[in-house]
Amino acid sequence: MTYDVLAARRQFPSLHRPSEHGRTPVYFDNPAGTQVVQDVIDRVTGYFLTSNANSGGTFETSRRTDAMVEGVRAKVARFLGAPNPHEIAFGPNMTTLNFALxxxxxxxxxxGDEIILTRMDHDANVSPWLRIAAxxxxxxxxVDLNVEDCTLNxxxxEAALTDRTKVVCIVHASNAAGTINPVAHIVAMAKAAGALTVVDAVQSAPHIPIDVQALGCDFLLCSSYKFFGPHLGILWGHYDLLAELPVYKVRPSHDEPPHRWETGTGCYELIAGxxxxxxxLDRMNGGRGPSxxxxxxxxxxxxxxxITMLEHVPGVRIYGITDANRAAERVPTVIFEMDGYKPEQVAAHLAAQDIYVWHGNYYxxxxxxxxxxxxxxxxxxxxxxxxxxxxxxxxVALRMLT
Ligand SMILES: Cc1ncc(COP(=O)(O)O)c(C=O)c1O
Structure with missing residues (x-):
């Protein structure tokens, strides 16, 4: 089956809206959030029209809400390779879920217990752990970086892992350099040391199939707005761990997973989306499951x-893996600098050309x-x-700066 990019683009209405300058924008800000597919817009609207209610009631709209949420859990479980839909918890975003975890x-x-963090992680998988450490x-x-190609050292x-290690936190794909980490290998070593493993899959989920069972981790988090959906976070965890951990929750709410992790009223319209x-993703995958x-x-x-284009622009320096033979070691996120300009100036110049990119540290x-x-x-x-x-x-826009 050959991939048809124009057929995909037709399913994203916002891609075709002209900018304030009358041009079609170029959305290269995808690691910060993708555009949404028409199905999302339809489901959110449809939910408000037909099912808008709180969870747990006996009447039609509440029953429809509960059935919809359970249906979406099952689909997300399939997306992540999870054996049980009740291992999927929804929350406002990955960061909030990770603080709860x-x-x-x-x-x-x-x-005196030890936790391992990496210099590659987004702060959403760093600060929650620094807080509890303090x-x-x-x-x-x-865990340090190899700065020459932005891979993990x-x-x-290995040096950080000891018999006191209790938690290993690891990003699957970097939101900066795009590096994909050997998570299954790292998880196996962490498990052998008896540690829990927390994988941040926010930047891998949009680009590579995820299988939590193959990765072998205990917890994995991602965010639906990074893969063409609404602003919603997802936590997957082993059922027994989700059942046992002393999560902060209100007394009257359900005590079983995943409900005990979903504090307060859910974002039901977004779950529908x-x-x-x-x-x-299932349709694009020929009905073989969302992927x-x-x-x-x-x-x-x-x-x-x-990368080839950037390498030919005078004054551009890329950080991260650039070798086309190592394309499988990265997601399509590329960071660079340009001689004589601050990143913000480059981004502002591109914005004026309706090319949307990010600058700064992106956390x-x-x-x-x-x-x-x-x-x-x-x-x-x-x-x-x-x-x-x-x-x-x-x-063309970058060459205007040279
Ligand atoms: C790798 C990575 N982890 C975590 C996050 C935080 O996700 P959220 O905005 O859902 O809290 C981001 C957001 O950009 C990210 O790129």
Missing amino acids: SRAIARTLKP DHGLVVRW LDSF LGGVMDY PAPFVAYERELTTAL AVEIMDRLGKPDGLVRVGLTHYNTTEEIDRLG
Whole structure:
């Protein structure tokens, strides 16, 4: 089955809206949030029209809400390779869910216990753990970066792992350099040391199929607005752990997973929208289940085209993996700097051309620190609805600065 980018683009109405300058914008801000597929818009509207109610009532709209949520859980479980839909909890975003997870795990730890964090992680998988470390007297050990290609230094991971390690937190794909980490390998080593593993899949879920059972981790978090859906976070965890951990919750709410992790009233209309994304990804995958698998080869081609273009623009320096033979080690997110300009100036120049990119540190604080980039870098994040013509447009706009 050949991938048809124009057919995909037709399903994203916002891609075709002209900007304030009358041009079609180029959305290269995808790691910060993608555009949504028409199914999402339809499901959100449809929910409000037919099912809008709180959960747990005996009447039609409440029953429809509960049935819809359970249906979407099952689809998301399939998307993540989870064996049980009741291992999927929804929340406002990944960060909030991770704070809840870290606080619950913290109550099982004692002073002197150790946790491992990486210099590649987004702060959403760093600060929740630094907070509990400060509150509970835990020791934090860091996994370093190989700055030359922005990969994780696995020697430093081995050195950090001890018989006191209780939690290992690891990002699946970097939201800055785009590096995909060898998570299954890291998880296996962490498990052998008896540690829990928390995987941040926010930037991998839009680009590569996720299988929590193959990864072997205990918890995995992602965010639906990064893969063509609404602003909603997702936590997956092993059922027994979700059942046992002393999560903070209100007394009258259900005590079984996943409900005990879903504090307060859910974002039901957004969960309905997420169901639309799952159906889109299933449809694109020929009915073999919701997955970004059909986009992988195309996105790799696009990434190579982007990197090649950037390498030919005078004064541009890319950070991260650039070798096309290593395309499988990265997602299509590329960071760079340009001689003579601050990242914000480059981003503002591109914005004036209706090319939307990010600048700064995008909360990947440690990696920018390690690269010695206090102003951050420019980030171009591709996804399956981007085209080579858009990359050409970026090239023309960057050359205006040389
Ligand atoms: C790798 C990574 N982890 C976590 C987050 C935080 O996700 P959320 O906005 O859902 O809290 C982001 C957001 O950009 C991210 O890129």
